Amino acid sequence: MILIACPNCGPRNEQEFRYGGEYNSRPPESLAVPPDEWVDYIYMRANKQGLQKEWWYHRAGCQLWFLAERHTKTNVIERTYYWRQNITKSELDQD
């Protein structure tokens, strides 16, 4: 059992949340994007051993989606924050 700090509600039991998978950036919505790139986005996963950026949904709480950075070997969560439209690449890529 792990505690997850919801950015809105504070630390809560893992069972209140739904795991949403690792974060990966969506290709631009354009016909110029080759289909294989969409396959990579939908199916292919980094499946990292170490610090991973991932989605969580607080289903038994505020019902908001947020991002967490969690060590996948120890389940220690480094930080949690909301996704933003103009979030800078360095903000998301820092490991």
Added chain:
Amino acid sequence: MSLKLIRQAINGNRPPPRMWRRQPLKDRYDVVIIGGGAHGLACAYYLAKDHGLTDVAVLDKSYIGSGGSGRNTTIIRSNYLTPEGVQFYDESAKLYEQMSVELDFNVMFSQRGHLTLAHTDNAVRTMRRRAEVNQLQGVDSRLIWPEEIKRLCPPIDVSQHPRYPILAALYHPPGGIIRHDAVVWGYAHQADLSGIHIHQKTEVTGINVKNSRVTEVKTSRGPIKTGIVLNATAGWCTTIADMAGVKLPVTTFPLQACVTEPLKPFLDVIIVSGSLHVYVSQSDRGELVMGAAVDPFASYSVHGSLTFVEGIAGHMLELFPSLHHVRVLRQWAGLCDMTPDYSPIMGFTPVEGFLVDVGWGTYGFKASPVSGKRMAELIATGQTPDLLHPFRLARFYEHDLVGEKGAASVGH
């Protein structure tokens, strides 16, 4: 067996002191298999037996059978949902039936019957469909009702009292359990006898690829030149594939299991409930071996959790109320590489010479013989056998997924 013992006592012929020997690491092998589990060792065994390829190294970062092969709940069955899945697992079940004789090692395969319970009308419909698909493929599998379930398994509660009463079950008489370590040891022993090198405590640290061809595997004990590398790992499959620059649609989840204290034999069938996320069988030692679905979030941690024990105990008591006084002895977890369509990935990758036998999710152990045999055929002939074609990596780019919802841990 006893005759053999007497004969050995008289002529002084002792069996070799070790099941497999420790060999020096050569700097070149024809084939390098990464992962010394049942899959990797089965592949090595069939490479030697069917195709005469013995210049093969099997590498494992720990001891052989220390991953999924030693952590599963040992259930063998072939009553899957898709025709591709049924054919594939049926060949595997048949190879398991012959295994003790073939490997000259008792793997203690006990075909005791396998019951998949249905608690909702939808589940009954799915079971009926599975029974039809199975029968069409010649697999012994049929739908049975509570009266027959109670006859096959007297301690089970088929009344209307539980929250999810049992409505029907898919009955698969050839389903069984096996000694999983014996399978690993049997394959390792035969592979070793044929001259294949098994290197334990040898971790792969890198893979060299030149002009999208595999040239070398770097290990903690030195580099190995080779043209063919088979990634037969679980839990580390994306890490290994990443070394060769191959992307995989795999996410690793832990799956927990536990055993109770030993009880007198009372359960001689395997009981599975997709809706309640529980499967249980009684081992030869009398322990109840119980497993559940994969954990709710991806992780490489193999720590057990209280959430799991609470959940499985609750579900077990719905099925077997008489077990309320039984204590859990120990729990553990293994890593399951889940794919989007609950089917494995076997065969070629965009990198020439880098092959995969991965994504085995919650169904890897029961497929060890067939995947080993067919992957050996693929390595020796350079052609994808028909049985493996549906499970190729390219299916994701060709939008031709398998969709195996008959797998364990899939609710209906």
